[in-house]
Amino acid sequence: MNATTVSGRKQPLIYRLPVISHFRKSIGLQRGMLVTGLVLTIAFLLTTVLAPVIAPYGYSQLSDASGTFPAQQAPSGNHILGTTVGGYDVFSRVIWGSQTAVVVIVVAVAMSIFLGVALGLLSGYFGGWLDRVLVVIADAIYAFPSLLLAIVMSIVISRGQSSFWGGILACSFAIAVVFVPQYFRVIRAETIRLKAEPFVESAKVVGASSIRIMGRHIFKNATRTLPLIFTLNASEAILTLAGLGFLGFGIEPSSAAEWGFDLNKAMADASSGIWWTGVFPGAAIVLTVLGLTLVGESMNDLNDPRLRGRKSAGGKVPGGGGGSDARTGAQAALEAEARTL
Amino acid sequence: MTINIDPVPDRQQPTGRPVLVIDNLKVTFATDGGDVYAVKDVSLDVKAGEVVAIVGESGSGKTVTAKTILGLLPETATSSGVVLINGNNVVSVSAAKLRQIRGRDVAMVFQEPSTALNPVFTVGWQIAEGIRAHAGGPGGKRVSARDAKARAIDALRKVGIPDPETRVNYYPHQFSGGQKQRVVIAAALALNPGLIVADEPTTALDVTVQAEILELLRDLRDKYGTSIVLITHNMGVVADLADRVVVMYQGDVVEEASVKTLFAEPRQDYTKKLLAAVPHLGRNSASAGMTERAHQGGKVLVEAKGLTIEYPGRLGSPAFKAVDGVSFTVSEGEVFGLVGESGSGKTTIGRAIAGLNRTTGGSLSVLGYEMLNLKERTFKPLRKDIGFVFQDPAASFNPQLTIGDCVAEPLIIHTNPSPAQVRKRVGELLESVQLPASYADRFPHELSGGQRQRASLARALILNPKLLIADEPTSALDVSVQAKVLELFKEIQQEFGFAALFISHDLAVVDMLSHWVGVLYKGKLVEQGIGHHVMGAPRHDYTKRLIASLPVPDPAEQAKRREDHRALLGI
Numbered sequence: 002m003n004a005t006t007v008s009g010r011k012q013p014l015i016y017r018l019p020v021i022s023h024f025r026k027s028i029g030l031q032r033g034m035l036v037t038g039l040v041l042t043i044a045f046l047l048t049t050v051l052a053p054v055i056a057p058y059g060y061s062q063l064s065d066a067s068g069t070f071p072a073q074q075a076p077s078g079n080h081i082l083g084t085t086v087g088g089y090d091v092f093s094r095v096i097w098g099s100q101t102a103v104v105v106i107v108v109a110v111a112m113s114i115f116l117g118v119a120l121g122l123l124s125g126y127f128g129g130w131l132d133r134v135l136v137v138i139a140d141a142i143y144a145f146p147s148l149l150l151a152i153v154m155s156i157v158i159s160r161g162q163s164s165f166w167g168g169i170l171a172c173s174f175a176i177a178v179v180f181v182p183q184y185f186r187v188i189r190a191e192t193i194r195l196k197a198e199p200f201v202e203s204a205k206v207v208g209a210s211s212i213r214i215m216g217r218h219i220f221k222n223a224t225r226t227l228p229l230i231f232t233l234n235a236s237e238a239i240l241t242l243a244g245l246g247f248l249g250f251g252i253e254p255s256s257a258a259e260w261g262f263d264l265n266k267a268m269a270d271a272s273s274g275i276w277w278t279g280v281f282p283g284a285a286i287v288l289t290v291l292g293l294t295l296v297g298e299s300m301n302d303l304n305d306p307r308l309r310g311r312k313s314a315g316g317k318v319p320g321g322g323g324g325s326d327a328r329t330g331a332q333a334a335l336e337a338e339a340r341t342l
Numbered sequence: 343m344t345i346n347i348d349p350v351p352d353r354q355q356p357t358g359r360p361v362l363v364i365d366n367l368k369v370t371f372a373t374d375g376g377d378v379y380a381v382k383d384v385s386l387d388v389k390a391g392e393v394v395a396i397v398g399e400s401g402s403g404k405t406v407t408a409k410t411i412l413g414l415l416p417e418t419a420t421s422s423g424v425v426l427i428n429g430n431n432v433v434s435v436s437a438a439k440l441r442q443i444r445g446r447d448v449a450m451v452f453q454e455p456s457t458a459l460n461p462v463f464t465v466g467w468q469i470a471e472g473i474r475a476h477a478g479g480p481g482g483k484r485v486s487a488r489d490a491k492a493r494a495i496d497a498l499r500k501v502g503i504p505d506p507e508t509r510v511n512y513y514p515h516q517f518s519g520g521q522k523q524r525v526v527i528a529a530a531l532a533l534n535p536g537l538i539v540a541d542e543p544t545t546a547l548d549v550t551v552q553a554e555i556l557e558l559l560r561d562l563r564d565k566y567g568t569s570i571v572l573i574t575h576n577m578g579v580v581a582d583l584a585d586r587v588v589v590m591y592q593g594d595v596v597e598e599a600s601v602k603t604l605f606a607e608p609r610q611d612y613t614k615k616l617l618a619a620v621p622h623l624g625r626n627s628a629s630a631g632m633t634e635r636a637h638q639g640g641k642v643l644v645e646a647k648g649l650t651i652e653y654p655g656r657l658g659s660p661a662f663k664a665v666d667g668v669s670f671t672v673s674e675g676e677v678f679g680l681v682g683e684s685g686s687g688k689t690t691i692g693r694a695i696a697g698l699n700r701t702t703g704g705s706l707s708v709l710g711y712e713m714l715n716l717k718e719r720t721f722k723p724l725r726k727d728i729g730f731v732f733q734d735p736a737a738s739f740n741p742q743l744t745i746g747d748c749v750a751e752p753l754i755i756h757t758n759p760s761p762a763q764v765r766k767r768v769g770e771l772l773e774s775v776q777l778p779a780s781y782a783d784r785f786p787h788e789l790s791g792g793q794r795q796r797a798s799l800a801r802a803l804i805l806n807p808k809l810l811i812a813d814e815p816t817s818a819l820d821v822s823v824q825a826k827v828l829e830l831f832k833e834i835q836q837e838f839g840f841a842a843l844f845i846s847h848d849l850a851v852v853d854m855l856s857h858w859v860g861v862l863y864k865g866k867l868v869e870q871g872i873g874h875h876v877m878g879a880p881r882h883d884y885t886k887r888l889i890a891s892l893p894v895p896d897p898a899e900q901a902k903r904r905e906d907h908r909a910l911l912g913i
Contacts, residue, residue: 200739200741206725208726217743
């Protein structure tokens with residue numbers, strides 16, 4: 002619930018949707034950050050949807066009507082971003098790569114969010130030995146470097162080799178294992194806080210069952226921070242996927258385009274002056290992650306009334322307002338455990 | 343400058359030059375919902391040695407006015423007008439100048455002493471911090487650490503902390519709540535400012551401690567000629583301490599008068615309404631005229647015999663006895679008032695009856711069910727006969743559900759009604775608590791505090807319970823709202839005829855509603871009896887002290903009570 006709208010009816014649904022409501026209450030520098038992030042993210046999503054239209058060639062296409070593609074060709078009319086050592090068109094691979102990234106994000110987050118939220122609710126509400134065991138397990142998972150875990154998972158699931166879905170599932174599963182504790186932690190903390198709220202006690206007093214209390218009273222109130230975690234996790238998922246690909250545990254170029262894999266193959270090119278094979282997939286990763294992170298960070302700042310900039314009462318605009326020094330609980334929990342490649 | 347710790351021999355008459363002048367002050371806050379005009383146009387002045395009380399309900403702008411005096415407004419606020427302290431306009435001075443003014447010319451006493459003190463430093467350090475922040479030593483240098491500590495000891499002695507030489511090295515947690523507030527006052531006094539702004543200085547304190555702090559503030563004024571701006575919503579405190587009263591309502595000054603005039607002949611309607619709403623001990627007692635306990639013919643709904651409730655201590659320390667051998671009964675149709683200060687165990691008893699806390703000893707029988715071996719499954723059928731009203735109406739409704747859903751919840755859980763039946767019953771109940779039935783579709787944040795508490799009452803009554811437990815139902819509300827809710831409670835109790843356990847720290851409120859009153863002190867029930875007997879002629883020492891400490895909203899009567907109180911404590 003948005004505690005700041007004190008008066009009037011509940012706003013129409015469209016204005017209460019996460020990103021839209023954030024946009025409406027942003028101002029100055031914060032709005033700039035959010036808009037930049039949104040533009041990058043929307044561009045990324047559009048690319049995904051329109052990949053078949055935008056990309057001139059398939060992700061595994063090595064030849065067309067005019068013959069086999071030349072290897073390591075510099076950007077030119079036929080191949081606007083050049084070709085790789087294997088003869089793939091760089092531009093097409095970068096475009097198709099966004100599809101892989103989105104599928105991995107969706108599958109990974111879908112797998113982790115349900116389990117994490119359910120476990121968090123149970124653990125926080127009932128407490129006791131269940132809580133202790135789950136927290137220890139979550140901590141144990143945190144203790145592993147996520148990339149190592151992802152590699153192990155990838156070997157277990159597909160023995161390191163992969164088809165499209167095999168590779169996707171391996172990556173997503175590996176990422177999900179790392180994310181479940183994050184959702185678990187956040188939901189558990191919220192549940193413990195809400196459990197002591199008078200409205201939960203009042204439900205207990207009238208004789209509501211535990212399932213009813215969890216489902217009706219705690220769940221909706223505990224999941225407010227999820228859009229935020231989702232955004233931040235999405236960028237982490239891309240980084241993990243790219244990391245796996247870079248280390249050679251990714252998806253074969255014949256099954257799908259994957260930025261990390263292309264970067265790996267571009268390593269040898271870098272020293273011989275062939276810059277286009279590395280720069281473009283790299284830029285794709287950076288821009289996508291930057292976009293998602295900007296959206297996530299802005300949402301985090303805008304969620305917190307203390308960090309949110311406002312038009313001053315006289316109508317003057319104070320400079321930006323919120324930095325990102327102070328953090329909300331959810332963010333702090335994430336930050337502490339955040340790992341990068 | 344040097345501080346003057348010698349008492350001013352004769353209290354300056356409050357006719358001298360003003361130490362604080364506020365002229366046409368306006369404060370506006372930028373919020374998501376547009377600009378909020380917190381203070382619209384306030385002008386007032388405070389003379390040397392004068393106690394000016396600013397009273398008003400929540401949202402009246404009294405705290406914002408107080409914070410403006412020290413320049414403590416948040417960034418989202420814009421203020422205009424003049425706030426003159428010793429010739430400096432706080433609204434427009436530079437940050438550096440403001441820092442000099444704070445502590446030296448004006449100091450603040452906060453509401454909650456436990457959060458106003460930093461737990462990781464000794465109180466001496468915290469008092470000295472203010473002294474050393476100003477170049478108050480010889481030759482305009484900083485005060486040395488040793489001198490500052492000596493002054494901190496002096497300040498602690500002034501506020502009546504026993505053995506200040508030792509206790510200057512104590513940490514805040516080693517003091518009780520009242521002593522912590524004394525320390526905060528000592529810190530405010532350290533540089534001997536001419537003006538102290540006290541924002542609800544006694545609201546977080548128990549009534550017996552409140553009496554001591556009020557005594558201390560009065561002493562400061564009398565001995566050192568300090569002017570005090572007292573922000574409070576408690577009319578009893580105003581009657582006890584203030585010389586002059588400024589009544590604020592929605593950002594404007596409604597009325598300004600000397601304390602005697604204001605209480606005797608208020609001019610404005612708002613002031614009249616406000617004063618009429620203040621509960622006054624000994625007036626409007628529910629048990630007036632009773633000579634023996636009422637409702638004894640009916641069934642006994644709650645019976646406690648030697649009830650003991652312990653909270654487990656930490657490893658190695660013994661369990662904490664929140665309730666210690668308490669025996670009482672509540673019969674059908676009776677309103678049992680439970681009074682006590684914080685930590686007396688009154689809320690614990692209420693929660694135990696509702697099955698929210700476990701009892702650990704003795705016997706507590708609720709509607710014939712022995713709570714000592716409480717099993718949620720077997721107790722659940724009885725829950726429909728117990729209603730519970732919580733203290734904070736803002737927190738006791740799920741913000742995601744409509745009022746209708748919240749009120750209907752007990753009905754849906756215990757019976758299996760059709761949606762039409764639910765709507766009808768919710769509508770009826772809302773009407774009986776004097777809310778329009780259309781409010782069922784609203785969300786809790788769209789209702790005011792008093793409306794929410796009425797809805798809360800509706801929820802508790804929807805199943806026609808035999809027993810209602812009301813835990814401080816009005817202490818989060820403004821007085822005028824409180825008066826309406828209490829009136830409603832009384833009416834509904836007579837109409838529905840349920841038994842009620844009414845828990846409150848406010849003696850006057852309990853007396854207005856309860857037929858039979860029990861007084862709790864440190865987990866023990868020290869006295870119980872017919873309401874007006876307990877309030878009028880208390881027998882136990884603690885009850886006597888409690889009642890004598892309670893300030894009544896009438897300056898003349900309060901002056902007399904103060905003398906009695908002093909006599910009782912043997913001062």
